[in-house]
Amino acid sequence: MKPHLILIGYMGSGKSTLGCAVSYPLQQCFIDTDRWIELKEGMTVSEIFAAHGEDYFRQKETECLKTMLLEKEPRVLALGGGTPLRMENRELMKKLGFTVYLQAEPETIYQRLKDDRTRPLLQCGDPRARIEQMIRERDPIYRAAADHILRVDDWDTKRLINELQEAYRHETAGDQWTQS
Numbered sequence: 659m660k661p662h663l664i665l666i667g668y669m670g671s672g673k674s675t676l677g678c679a680v681s682y683p684l685q686q687c688f689i690d691t692d693r694w695i696e697l698k699e700g701m702t703v704s705e706i707f708a709a710h711g712e713d714y715f716r717q718k719e720t721e722c723l724k725t726m727l728l729e730k731e732p733r734v735l736a737l738g739g740g741t742p743l744r745m746e747n748r749e750l751m752k753k754l755g756f757t758v759y760l761q762a763e764p765e766t767i768y769q770r771l772k773d774d775r776t777r778p779l780l781q782c783g784d785p786r787a788r789i790e791q792m793i794r795e796r797d798p799i800y801r802a803a804a805d806h807i808l809r810v811d812d813w814d815t816k817r818l819i820n821e822l823q824e825a826y827r828h829e830t831a832g833d834q835w836t837q838s
Contacts, residue, residue: 661755662726663734663826666742666800668793670770671760672810672818673736680819681734684826690736691722703738716744723750742803743796751803756829758822759804761797764790766811805829 663684665673674690681688692703695718699706706715719741726735727750735754741747751757768786801807806825810818 661830662729662732663822664751664755664757665734665736665760666751666757666803667739667760667810668762668767668789668796668800669739670767671739671762672813673739673760676760676810676815676818676822677734677736679815680822683819683823684732684734686732686734688734688736689726691719691741692736692738694722695719695738712740716740720744720747720750723747723754726754739796742799748799748803756806756826757804758806758808758825759800760810761800761807762810764793767793 663677663680663686665677667673674692677690678688695706695715696702699718701709703715706718719738723737723741726733732755737751742751764786767789771789772785806829808818808821808825
């Protein structure tokens with residue numbers, strides 16, 4: 659069985675955009691785990707955070723990954739930025755497939771998200787400082803969880819899709835994925 663293609667990275671790194679775009683040439687279904695959780699819960703991520711807190715939402719991310727283990731066909735998965743923070747989730751990701759870290763500089767993320775009011779973790783007095791702090795904390799975790807790192811500061815969709823496809827196809831050509 660071919661593995662899922664898993665995209666991780668900080669919010670605003672382009673996981674959903676690139677995941678959706680690369681799913682077409684790979685002929686795989688695309689799943690944004692945040693949207694999956696929103697559909698299951700009947701509320702937005704912001705509403706879930708407000709009503710139940712971050713820990714509850716993180717548990718829903720783990721449940722989503724466990725559900726993906728049951729999928730027979732490979733999928734392109736865009737994970738929420740905090741999903742890899744839990745060790746259990748990183749272990750599930752290794753079982754699920756090939757993980758690519760979409761890495762961007764804090765300034766890139768800030769420019770992409772500065773007017774976005776739907777990000778609960780950025781609703782603070784200094785979102786730029788919050789982004790820098792969170793990326794500093796998360797970068798080593800993302801790197802450790804990733805099988806491949808793709809820089810996304812200079813956004814060129816066609817180039818990024820090509821690089822992502824090439825890395826995924828190279829990884830999935832080996833015997834480790836065809837034995838399952």
